[in-house]
Amino acid sequence: MxxxxxxxxxxxxxxxxxxxxxxxxxxxxxxxxxxxxxxxxxxxxxxxxxxxxxxxxxxxxxxxxxxxxxxxxxxxxxxxxxxxxxxxxxxxxxxxxxxxxxxxxxxxxxxxxxxxxxxxxxxxxxxxxxxxxxxxxxxxxxxxxxxxxxxxxxxxxxxxxxxxxxxxxxxxxxxxxxxxxxxxxxxxxxxxxxxxxxxxxxxxxxxxxxxxxxxxxxxxxxxxxxxxxxxxxxxxxxxxxxxxxxxxxxxxxxxxxxTKGIGQIRNETIYKAGVLYYGLQTHPLLNPFVGNERIRSHTVCVFNTKGESERIINELKKNNMVIGSGYGSFKSNHIRIANFPATGKEQIEMLADKINEIQ
Amino acid sequence: MxxxxxxxxxxxxxxxxxxxxxxxxxxxxxxxxxxxxxxxxxxxxxxxxxxxxxxxxxxxxxxxxxxxxxxxxxxxxxxxxxxxxxxxxxxxxxxxxxxxxxxxxxxxxxxxxxxxxxxxxxxxxxxxxxxxxxxxxxxxxxxxxxxxxxxxxxxxxxxxxxxxxxxxxxxxxxxxxxxxxxxxxxxxxxxxxxxxxxxxxxxxxxxxxxxxxxxxxxxxxxxxxxxxxxxxxxxxxxxxxxxxxxxxxxxxxxxxxxTKGIGQIRNETIYKAGVLYYGLQTHPLLNPFVGNERIRSHTVCVFNTKGESERIINELKKNNMVIGSGYGSFKSNHIRIANFPATGKEQIEMLADKINEIQ
Missing domain, CATH: 3.40.640.10 (Type I PLP-dependent aspartate aminotransferase-like (Major domain))
Structure with a gap:
């Protein structure tokens, strides 16, 4: 698959x-x-x-x-x-x-x-x-x-x-x-x-x-x-x-x-970042690592995981979805999700849904 | 083509x-x-x-x-x-x-x-x-x-x-x-x-x-x-x-x-180099740039062209064969032919035949 x-x-x-x-x-x-x-x-x-x-x-x-x-x-x-x-x-x-x-x-x-x-x-x-x-x-x-x-x-x-x-x-x-x-x-x-x-x-x-x-x-x-x-x-x-x-x-x-239009691509990026940051805000394990919304990246979305990174990553893998672990010392305490133009709105929505199923 | x-x-x-x-x-x-x-x-x-x-x-x-x-x-x-x-x-x-x-x-x-x-x-x-x-x-x-x-x-x-x-x-x-x-x-x-x-x-x-x-x-x-x-x-x-x-x-x-065997690949290289150097030795325009056979490359075969590089290259292009021009100041006086493992014996033989048709 x-x-x-x-x-x-x-x-x-x-x-x-x-x-x-x-x-x-x-x-x-x-x-x-x-x-x-x-x-x-x-x-x-x-x-x-x-x-x-x-x-x-x-x-x-x-x-x-x-x-x-x-x-x-x-x-x-x-x-x-x-x-x-x-x-x-x-x-x-x-x-x-x-x-x-x-x-x-x-x-x-x-x-x-x-x-x-x-x-x-x-x-x-x-x-x-x-x-x-x-x-x-x-x-x-x-x-x-x-x-x-x-x-x-x-x-x-x-x-x-x-x-x-x-x-x-x-x-x-x-x-x-x-x-x-x-x-x-x-x-x-x-x-x-x-x-x-x-x-x-x-x-x-x-x-x-x-x-x-x-x-x-x-x-x-x-x-x-x-x-x-x-x-x-x-x-x-x-x-x-x-x-x-x-x-x-x-x-x-x-x-x-x-051809698609860079304005359109930029707007979609903001929309998809919103799906992740807001769609996951009631998740019991996750909260955005960057507390201040003004300085939160739209393209690389990083979440604290209360040490549960590995479990979340493995659960998603079962659904054929691959996300990034935390970087360096944050390996087991963060997850990182790329929100790049290659990834469509539906895929980000599906990912957010799946993550919300992991409790 | x-x-x-x-x-x-x-x-x-x-x-x-x-x-x-x-x-x-x-x-x-x-x-x-x-x-x-x-x-x-x-x-x-x-x-x-x-x-x-x-x-x-x-x-x-x-x-x-x-x-x-x-x-x-x-x-x-x-x-x-x-x-x-x-x-x-x-x-x-x-x-x-x-x-x-x-x-x-x-x-x-x-x-x-x-x-x-x-x-x-x-x-x-x-x-x-x-x-x-x-x-x-x-x-x-x-x-x-x-x-x-x-x-x-x-x-x-x-x-x-x-x-x-x-x-x-x-x-x-x-x-x-x-x-x-x-x-x-x-x-x-x-x-x-x-x-x-x-x-x-x-x-x-x-x-x-x-x-x-x-x-x-x-x-x-x-x-x-x-x-x-x-x-x-x-x-x-x-x-x-x-x-x-x-x-x-x-x-x-x-x-x-x-899988093919490196010995076999090396032998084929020598054979193909021979097809080029010996197969083209009676060509009226070409002679190997490196006079001394002992120091002639097996993998990059370079020929003097009496200034006819462009014509030879263009004639071969008509037959969908692309060879290299001379390097630097030799651009119009040399042709360079790669004799790498990707190229089969039949292709080198065909190339030599086509070059021999150009007089």
Whole structure:
């Protein structure tokens, strides 16, 4: 029997993936050279569809990495000489700060208790900070930093680059691109694609910073130096032989999302999040881990389980529904449910019904 | 009409790929968590099948990167403090030396004219060299460094790490693992898989060297530090969400190759290379770019075309056969034909016949 996946990444495949995969094979796209016109056309379509879907301004470029982990590393190597600042509200935002430390940068960390967010009002102005790292949607805890905080951070750090981790929220979130310099996501979350590709969005200020560092003789990496990626990207190519299938599928699914309408997809996400948060509010075992509704994620819904995660997960498995356990130390005390576009309203309603049967 | 691909990577898909892809989707492997038992079992099967296929000794680990480019970078970051030595016989071996320079290492380069190999006898002993980089099969020119040169290099550099680029020759080449410390390949070459995964083989001496560098306070990278990858790999996992599909397909195709028998596959490769090199020897336009038969690649067959590459490529396209153009400056003067296991004897014979019709 076919399983329904509500796991927060890798996650359920977008319904059209199967069809696009067959097409990619039949048309020989997986055997074509990554220097051919065939590949450049694939890259171009993916870039154009993403640009439209995200309403990305012209001063931003779209680059492909192997993962969001790689984006963290390339950001540190290419945009930071000495000092970064991180808003840490969970395991993934913390890992970014750790990567800055791995590269011997001074990482100023403002931490929130898990399930809460950093109070931006408490962050001190510091004109030595070169990169401010915000996690819009922390996949480990289901907490979401409100977009208005980006404006406040921009006011405090007028000259720093601001980068937004939207790994599990793009294209659902409508980011204020005029206030930020970089953002990134992974394709196995909201796009419902096989894992193995990160998408890194950078503006001209990031490029200029990388140039400045290189002019100073600072090591910015090698094959994936930002300036190399940027230059090759302008010619619709990658430095290395990339995950061609991932780039192709991303372009096609972005196209499908455009056809459906991003407004419609965003509205459905809010509706489905409501089905989970409100539909489960009388459940005797569950309550949302993020107490404050204003900062609760719409795309990764996390619940306390009074230690009953395993039982709930196993009961759902009997009904061919797979949800995520808690992250790290929350393994047995949380469940995590992905609310990505691949999952329809009816499936989320069915899941909520089944969970309500588990007492 | 279906096209036949003889391109040197991305290349023709291995005949069973389609079937394994369907299976991966139907069984939900692309939606399962990369921390789940399901994924660990996939990783384990791939590792075991590769280990058997390559006859890899126990002191070697198998790690997954995003590309061979990444392996170059991680080798430089994790195994070199000051000095490397590179045998350069084409564009790809040169790029590895460039990456050493990007990371401000001293790269000693011995270059051969394209189509020839470095005479190992001329390489001077140097006990400051920490890493010796050999390219077994240079995909850009179709030249192959004989395996006996590895023994000579080991004698000259008893303490250095030796790494072998076998991007387009593993698992066809039977490497002398007792003489080397690292090797790597990409799955879109001899394994006939969609691009987007590099495989890095390292022994305990590489691990010890990375430990030594870290103990000295040297930056070895971040999420893909060799020691992190090694530790996570022992638990059949990756640091980041990896290209799960690539890892799965690699394991399955390695299994198919085991069923067929690696000896049989290697014999067929030699036979097919003969069909190309000898079958085309009276062709008025073509002659093998690598004059010396002893160093001619079996897996990437490159021919001079007297400037007629474009016409030959286009004529073959009319017959739904796709071959590679020359690499870089050889674009219009070479053709490159992949002779990988995905391509059957009959297909290579048919290709040779068609090429002989073009006069």
């Amino acid at each position: 076919h399983q329904l996946y509500f796991t927060p990444g890798p996650s359920a495949l977008y319904p059209t993936v199967n069809l696009h995969l067959k097409d990619a094979i039949n048309k020989g796209y997986l055997s074509a050279s990554h220097r051919s016109a065939t590949f450049k056309d694939i890259y171009k379509e993916t870039e154009n569809n993403l640009r439209t879907l995200l309403s990305l301004p012209d001063n931003f470029s779209i680059l492909f990495t192997s993962s969001a982990n790689e984006v963290w590393e390339r950001l540190i190597q290419n945009t930071v000489e000495n000092k970064t600042l991180h808003l840490v509200n969970g395991a993934f935002s913390k890992r970014f700060a750790d990567i800055a430390t791995d590269y011997k940068k001074e990482a100023v960390v403002y931490s929130a208790k898990e399930g809460e967010i950093v109070n931006v009002g408490e962050i001190k102005e510091d004109n030595e900070v070169e990169l401010v790292a915000i996690t819009h949607n922390e996949t480990s805890t289901g907490v979401s930093q409100p977009l208005e905080d980006i404006q406040k951070l921009r006011n405090k750090f007028p000259d720093a680059l601001i980068t937004v981790d939207a790994v599990s929220s793009l294209p659902i979130v409508d980011l204020p691109y005029d206030l930020i310099d970089s953002a990134y996501f992974s394709i196995q979350k909201c796009f419902g694609l096989p894992a193995g590709l990160g998408v890194w969005i950078v503006n001209n200020r990031c490029i200029e910073k990388a140039e400045k560092l290189e002019n100073k003789g600072i090591i910015t990496g090698s094959y994936h130096r930002l300036l190399s990626m940027y230059k090759k990207g302008k010619d619709y190519q990658n430095i290395e032989t990339p995950n061609v299938l991932g780039i192709y599928l991303l372009g096609k699914v972005a196209g499908d999302m455009l | 279906h096209q036949l691909y003889f391109t040197p990577g991305p290349s023709a898909l291995y005949p069973t790929v389609n079937l394994h892809l369907k299976d991966a989707i139907n069984k939900g492997y692309l939606s399962a968590s990369h921390r789940s038992a399901t994924f660990k079992d996939i990783y384990k099967e791939t590792e075991n099948n590769l280990r058997t296929l390559l006859s890899l000794p126990d002191n070697f680990s198998i790690l997954f990167t995003s590309s061979a480019n990444e392996v170059w970078e991680r080798l430089i970051q994790n195994t070199v403090e000051n000095k490397t030595l590179h045998l350069v016989n084409g564009a790809f071996s040169k790029r590895f030396a460039d990456i050493a320079t990007d990371y401000k290492k001293e790269a000693v380069v011995y270059s051969a004219k394209e189509g020839e190999i470095v005479n190992v006898g001329e390489i001077k002993e140097d006990n400051e060299v920490e890493l010796v980089a050999i390219t077994h099969n240079e995909t850009s020119t179709g030249v192959s460094q004989p395996l006996e040169d590895i023994q000579k290099l080991r004698n000259k550099f008893p303490d250095a790490l030796i790494t072998v680029d076998a991007v387009s020759s593993l698992p066809i080449v039977d490497l002398p693992y007792d003489l080397i410390d690292s090797a790597y390949f990409s799955i879109q070459k001899c394994f006939g898989l969609p691009a987007g995964l590099g495989v890095w083989i390292v022994n305990n001496r590489c691990i010890e060297k990375a430990e030594k560098l870290e103990n000295k306070g040297i930056i070895t990278g971040s999420y893909h530090r060799l020691l992190s990858m090694y530790k996570k790999g022992k638990d059949y996992q990756n640091i980041e969400t990896p290209n799960v599909l690539g890892i799965y397909l690699l394991g399955k195709v390695a299994g198919d190759m085991l």
